[in-house]
Amino acid sequence: MGLAYTGVQLVFVSLRMGLSWDESVYVSQVSAHAPAAYFDPARARGVPLIVAPVALLTGSVAALRVYLAVLSGLGLTLALWTWRGLRQAWVLGLAGVMFGGLWVAQYYGPQAMPDIWSALGGLAAAGCFCRWAFGDRGPGRGLRGNGALAGLGVSVAFVTLVRPGDAVYLCVPLLVVAAVGALVAGGFARYGAAAAVIVAGLLAGGAEWVIEAFVRFGGIASRLHAAGAEQGGFGLHFALPDELRALNGPTLCRPCTIGFRDPGLDLWWLALPVLAALGILAARRAGRMATALLPAGCGLCLAAQYLFMINYAAPRFLLPAYALLAIPVADGLAFIRAAVGRDLRPAVTATVTCFLILQLVTQHLVLDHEVGGTVTFHDDYTRIVAELAARGVRPPCLIAGVQYIPIAFAAGCASTGNAAPGEPVAVLVQVRGHPPSYARRWRVYRITGTTILKVNAYIR
Secondary structure, X not given: OHHHHHHHHHHHOOOOOOOOHHHHHHHHOOOOOOOOOOOOOOOOOHHHHHHHHHHOOOOOHXXXXXHHHHHHHHHHHHHHHOOOOOOOHHHHHHHHHHHHOOHHHHHHOOOOOOHHHHHHHHHHHHXXXXXXXXXXXXXXXXXXXXXXXXXXXXXXXXXXXXXXXXXXXXXXXXXXXXXXXXXXXXXXXXXXXXXHHHHHHXXXXXXHHHHHHHHHOOOHHHHHHHHHHHOOOOOOOOOHHHXXXXXXXXXXXXXXXXXXXXXXXXXXXXXXXXXXXXXXXXXXXOOOOHHHXXXXXXXXXXXXXXXXXXXXXXXXXXXXXXXXXXXXXXXXXXXXXXXXXXXXXXXXXXXXXXXXXHHHHHXXXXXXXXXXXXXXXXXXXXXXXXXXXXXXXXXXXXXXXXXXXXXHHHHOOEOOOOOOOOOOEEEEEEOOOOOOHHHOXXXXXXXXXXXXXXXXXXEO
16 A cells, blocks of 8 residues: 555656645755745644755755655555554555545645644554554554554654644543553553653654744744734634535635535545444454544544634645544444355445445546646746746845745745845736835836736846
């Protein structure tokens, strides 16, 4: 599944797809290609560390895409492998199909974004916890003993480094299970060690974020307040309908005022909790209910922050939940196959296989649509950069205005700060918009040949 996941990305997610706004922010922190963009308080430094081995050596977007596709395939392999002692290999392969077959997982696999890494780290953390706490209750071989405990700490630290908010929601159910196990089941040493490792992972992974909060933002509370202000304020918001509207794109729904796109393709989303519940019941019959209930609980906690705490939607937000729910969903599908008699099993297997193939095909259609739209949009960046270069806007330079961060990064220019005397400065303004007062007397050029971005460039 890891190889298939990487292969699908390399084949169907265009390597010439330029960097998005968020990717440009992350990559610019470690790239020698362009000055670093402003790193806002809601972000964490995990993604820049992930992309650093390539971004430090080359500005090639294609090289970065290949690197991340291979790395995410390896990550999926390792995350599923942590469950190897608790599930048969074919069931884990089925879980890999359920997660890796989603268009959003394939779309973001080769992108420099935190969500896929939070998903894979969370899946690994839950697997290591289950191996440590319930490792004597499953078939086959897998991570055992102190290896599972170490894997738990590393996985939690990794998720915290990539996305601290996700790490908190991931660890709440883990710590609750550890506390219940220590107090009720009498396993204080075993569950206490797991709790200590989880807390240590949170502290280790979050140390840089905390230090940066004091150095740049005036403290943890100030950074959280600033991050909340960027997101429109944290609080109770019923965003579940918004996530359903954005299920088949767009990649960002803010504000989410669109209608439902291809609602017939949403049936898998509605079937997800049903299959997960069936998987939990099947695991209970098999005497390993905890190993299905725990990932389901972690997945629901991770989803809750995006379904009920912010006022906009993006399909990638739910990737960590999908990864964790893939385990009980695979259990549910395996139960459907095993619950019938031997005579009916081939027919049931064929039926389930047909539904899986139909799911993969429909997900591919959505993927193809989103990749095509993104490539078209990012091609405008390339066209604008070429037009600006022809008019003398070359490094060192400064770019501001419409989509200035990805365009500045593509051009090798700065997107924040002040330009030195004599450095070219370009302000991009919508065709029918008005430039800022300081740029009204600058030379103005109409950028031609773009498909989506219709802008004028005011150049000093």
